[in-house]
Amino acid sequence: MIEVTAARKEYGTLRVVDDVDLRLPIGGVTSIIGPNGAGKSTLVSLISRLTLLDAGTITVHGLDVSRAPSRELARRLSVLRQENHLTARLSVRDLVAFGRYPHSAGRLTVEDERHIAEALAYLDLTELGDRFLDELSGGQRQRAFVAMVLCQDTDYVLLDEPLNNLDLSHAVDMMRLLRRAADELGKAVVLVIHDINFASAYSDHIVAMKNGRVVLQGTPEEVIAPEPLRRVFDLDVQVHELDGRRIAVYYD
Ligand SMILES: Nc1ncnc2c1ncn2[C@@H]1O[C@H](COP(=O)(O)OP(=O)(O)OP(=O)(O)O)[C@@H](O)[C@H]1O
Ligand SMILES: [Mg+2]
Incomplete structure (x- = not known):
C-alpha cells in the first residue's frame, strides 16, 4: 500500500500539491489523469522522493519515504520520470543494468543478467x-x-x-506489459497518462488531479463518464460502451 497523508508541495506562493490524501493498494494498475500543471508529476516525485515534501507523510509498504535509506526505498519502488536527460554516453544494456544497482551494487550476478535480458526482450530492445x-x-x-x-x-x-x-503498437504493448506486471507478478503499477481511453481500458483504479488536488477517483466505470470528465478537464466528452469498456470521444 502507498499511503499519502496530507501531502503538500509549494513553489513560492503556488501550492502545486495541496494536502493530498491517497491510498493506493498493492497490486493492480492505477492511472493518474488530469490537465497539464495539475500536480501529477509532482505527486509522483514526492512518492519516490525525487522531490521533498513540505508537509505531510508518504509511506510505501510502511516505509516512510522521507526517512528510508535510499537502497531500501530503491528495492521497493522504481520510478520513470517524465523527462529523462543523461549526459553520460551509455548503451541501452548499460542503462538497463543500472536498474539492478540496488540489488547488485555494481557486481552483476547471473540473476541480474537474466533480469536485464528479460527487460530488453519485454521492451523489444534485444537488437538494440x-x-x-x-x-x-x-x-x-x-x-x-x-x-x-x-x-x-x-x-x-x-x-x-x-x-x-x-x-x-508500442503503446498497446506497454499497457499490456504493465497489466501483466500487475496480474502475473503482483506489482502495484501507478502511471500518469493523458490518454483516458488507455486509462479506461487497462486500469483498475483511476485518480484524477486538478489544481494540486485529487478531485475524484474510482473505477474506470465511475471516472470515465461525461460529468466527472467535465469536472476534471472542463470539456464535454461523450462516453460510449464497447465490449464492456468505456470509450471517451472528445472531438467536436
Ligand atoms: N521545480 C519547480 N519550480 C516551480 N514550479 C514548478 C516546479 N515543478 C513544477 N512546478 C509547477 O507545479 C505545477 C505542477 O506541475 P507538475 O509537473 O506536477 O504538473 P503535471 O500535472 O505533471 O503536468 P503535465 O501534464 O504538464 O506533465 C505546475 O504549475 C508547474 O509549473
Ligand atoms: Mg507531468
Whole structure:
C-alpha cells in the first residue's frame, strides 16, 4: 500500500500539491489523469522522493519515504520520470543494468543478467542492446528507460507518462506489459497518462488531479463518464460502451 497523508508541495506562493490524501493498494494498475500543471508529476516525485515534501507523510509498504535509506526505498519502488536527460554516453544494456544497482551494487550476478535480458526482450530492445542512447529514436529511448525501471524488479512501479513518444503498437504493448506486471507478478503499477481511453481500458483504479488536488477517483466505470470528465478537464466528452469498456470521444 502507498499511503499519502496530507501531502503538500509549494513553489513560492503556488501550492502545486495541496494536502493530498491517497491510498493506493498493492497490486493492480492505477492511472493518474488530469490537465497539464495539475500536480501529477509532482505527486509522483514526492512518492519516490525525487522531490521533498513540505508537509505531510508518504509511506510505501510502511516505509516512510522521507526517512528510508535510499537502497531500501530503491528495492521497493522504481520510478520513470517524465523527462529523462543523461549526459553520460551509455548503451541501452548499460542503462538497463543500472536498474539492478540496488540489488547488485555494481557486481552483476547471473540473476541480474537474466533480469536485464528479460527487460530488453519485454521492451523489444534485444537488437538494440549495444546501441548508445543518443543513437535511438525517441520511442526507443523511452522504452530503454522503462526497461531500466522494470529491471529494478520492485513491488511498486511508478511511471510518469510511459507512453511518451510511443507509436500506437508500442503503446498497446506497454499497457499490456504493465497489466501483466500487475496480474502475473503482483506489482502495484501507478502511471500518469493523458490518454483516458488507455486509462479506461487497462486500469483498475483511476485518480484524477486538478489544481494540486485529487478531485475524484474510482473505477474506470465511475471516472470515465461525461460529468466527472467535465469536472476534471472542463470539456464535454461523450462516453460510449464497447465490449464492456468505456470509450471517451472528445472531438467536436
Ligand atoms: N521545480 C519547480 N519550480 C516551480 N514550479 C514548478 C516546479 N515543478 C513544477 N512546478 C509547477 O507545479 C505545477 C505542477 O506541475 P507538475 O509537473 O506536477 O504538473 P503535471 O500535472 O505533471 O503536468 P503535465 O501534464 O504538464 O506533465 C505546475 O504549475 C508547474 O509549473
Ligand atoms: Mg507531468
